Amino acid sequence: MPRGRAPGYDTQREQILACAAELFARQGYTATSMNQVALACGVSKPSLYHYVRDKYQLLVEIAEDHVNRLKALVARAQQLPLDPPARMRELIGSFLEVYADAQAAHRVLTEDVKFLEPVDRERVLDAQREVVAAFAEAIADTRPALRATELHKPLTMLLFGMMNWMFTWLQPGGKLTHAAMAPIVADLFFGGLNAVRLPASQAPPARGTAAAAKKIARRA
Amino acid sequence: MPRGRAPGYDTQREQILACAAELFARQGYTATSMNQVALACGVSKPSLYHYVRDKYQLLVEIAEDHVNRLKALVARAQQLPLDPPARMRELIGSFLEVYADAQAAHRVLTEDVKFLEPVDRERVLDAQREVVAAFAEAIADTRPALRATELHKPLTMLLFGMMNWMFTWLQPGGKLTHAAMAPIVADLFFGGLNAVRLPASQAPPARGTAAAAKKIARRA
DNA sequence: CCTACCGATCGGTAGG
DNA sequence: CCTACCGATCGGTAGG
Numbered sequence: 001m002p003r004g005r006a007p008g009y010d011t012q013r014e015q016i017l018a019c020a021a022e023l024f025a026r027q028g029y030t031a032t033s034m035n036q037v038a039l040a041c042g043v044s045k046p047s048l049y050h051y052v053r054d055k056y057q058l059l060v061e062i063a064e065d066h067v068n069r070l071k072a073l074v075a076r077a078q079q080l081p082l083d084p085p086a087r088m089r090e091l092i093g094s095f096l097e098v099y100a101d102a103q104a105a106h107r108v109l110t111e112d113v114k115f116l117e118p119v120d121r122e123r124v125l126d127a128q129r130e131v132v133a134a135f136a137e138a139i140a141d142t143r144p145a146l147r148a149t150e151l152h153k154p155l156t157m158l159l160f161g162m163m164n165w166m167f168t169w170l171q172p173g174g175k176l177t178h179a180a181m182a183p184i185v186a187d188l189f190f191g192g193l194n195a196v197r198l199p200a201s202q203a204p205p206a207r208g209t210a211a212a213a214k215k216i217a218r219r220a
Numbered sequence: 221m222p223r224g225r226a227p228g229y230d231t232q233r234e235q236i237l238a239c240a241a242e243l244f245a246r247q248g249y250t251a252t253s254m255n256q257v258a259l260a261c262g263v264s265k266p267s268l269y270h271y272v273r274d275k276y277q278l279l280v281e282i283a284e285d286h287v288n289r290l291k292a293l294v295a296r297a298q299q300l301p302l303d304p305p306a307r308m309r310e311l312i313g314s315f316l317e318v319y320a321d322a323q324a325a326h327r328v329l330t331e332d333v334k335f336l337e338p339v340d341r342e343r344v345l346d347a348q349r350e351v352v353a354a355f356a357e358a359i360a361d362t363r364p365a366l367r368a369t370e371l372h373k374p375l376t377m378l379l380f381g382m383m384n385w386m387f388t389w390l391q392p393g394g395k396l397t398h399a400a401m402a403p404i405v406a407d408l409f410f411g412g413l414n415a416v417r418l419p420a421s422q423a424p425p426a427r428g429t430a431a432a433a434k435k436i437a438r439r440a
Numbered sequence: 441c442c443t444a445c446c447g448a449t450c451g452g453t454a455g456g
Numbered sequence: 457c458c459t460a461c462c463g464a465t466c467g468g469t470a471g472g
Contacts, residue, residue: 018346022389026334028248028249028250028334028335029248030248030250030251031250031335033449033450033451034450034451034452035449035450035451043461044461044462044463045451045452045453045462046452046453046460046461046463047460047461047462049451049452049453050459050460050461054451054452055451055452081414110388111331114246114247115248115251116246119422120269133460151404152400154389154396154404155404155408157385157386157388157389158382158385158404158405158408159385160385161381161382161383161384161385162378162381162382163381163387164381164385165377165378165380165381165382165384165385166377166381168254168330168377169374169377176374181374184371184374184375184378184416185378187412187415187416188378188409188412188413189408189412189413190412190416191411191412191413191414191415191416192407192408192410192411192412193408194410194411194415195407195408195410195411195412195414196404196407196411197407201298253469253470253471254470254471254472255470255471263441264441264442265441265442265472266441267441267442269472270441272471274471275471275472426455445472446471446472447471447472448469448470448471449469449470449471450467450468450469450470451466451468451469452465452466452467452468453464453465453466453467454464454465454466455462455463455464455465456462456463
């Protein structure tokens, strides 16, 4: 048997990360004590410190692991041989699937990132920006005229708003699931895209948008 | 001059609430100390406690004031003589206007409500549920067939997702403003509504939605 | 209004 | 010698 970590060390470590994520998500990072983490994980506090350097490292790893999971989803979707609309539906579906499986980590990523030190925060936010940029490109691929207007970026953020807000109202045990919402989100977003009028107006008219769209297009 | 509070008491008190909301929004409720609040407000700590009973009361009043502001917007929109789509656009526009003016309070309402004690939290969440219910009705009024499917409730939450997520990506000083986004949000949402297929299928077809919509309709 | 200070609890680590 | 822990308590700092 090779020297090094005891068998089960990594397993125990992952359970601690999952368990800490649950507490951070429910109570917030600062309001959660290491005593609570230890209690919830079923280990003593000194033992807890055997698996993690300190409380801060818990936050860093939870956030970083999750954002890396999202980056992996994007990379996988880019490899699949799909047309632009199908790729977008794949992205939306796989993101909501991960959101459902890692709800605690996702909430920590969105609410507790402000507690990261600048260097760590920037690394996590950079990864997040990569993910958002990939979505924005996938969206622009479904409607290339969007690209010149720069409108695809705020539209991407509206899509993330729909998805990232779901943890506030979709109960884990409820009848309505993330999986059931995926096609609804996709239909709503694609249907809406066609209703947003572009500055050059290749699209069907929609009232009230022209002025705002021009204001945005002026930046480009 | 009548006895009672010194002149300017209420003004000073409101400034303290606004200033505390700013800190809570940036650092979170638990991570913010009363020393920081006093310093940022330009008063001594004992003086701060002359205007507010304790730290918890700051949180309660910030959240409650803001949700009451939102309830007032809904009440006003219901009085205006508008057809259903115009009323929805009015609601979206006025909400984003308040979001822009009270960004700190809005973030506290959405992120720190978990630190309220059960009785206070339920009171605030009840008010929030009233606001959401009014939006859901206004949405259903624009497309009555939605009501029977119960789909208008998750769709309402997707709309709130788009709006409530905006504070994460719309910088206060940026070229893109809440006001400019209002018609874009409205167009995207209305355009999307028409693409969501209903169980009884009075609507134009949209792929991938039928199964999920039926799953939801089964609850009714 | 300020300095000073309390009871309680924090994150983290000693000895065994 | 190593690891994997426990009971007890450290120095600092929070709200008030």
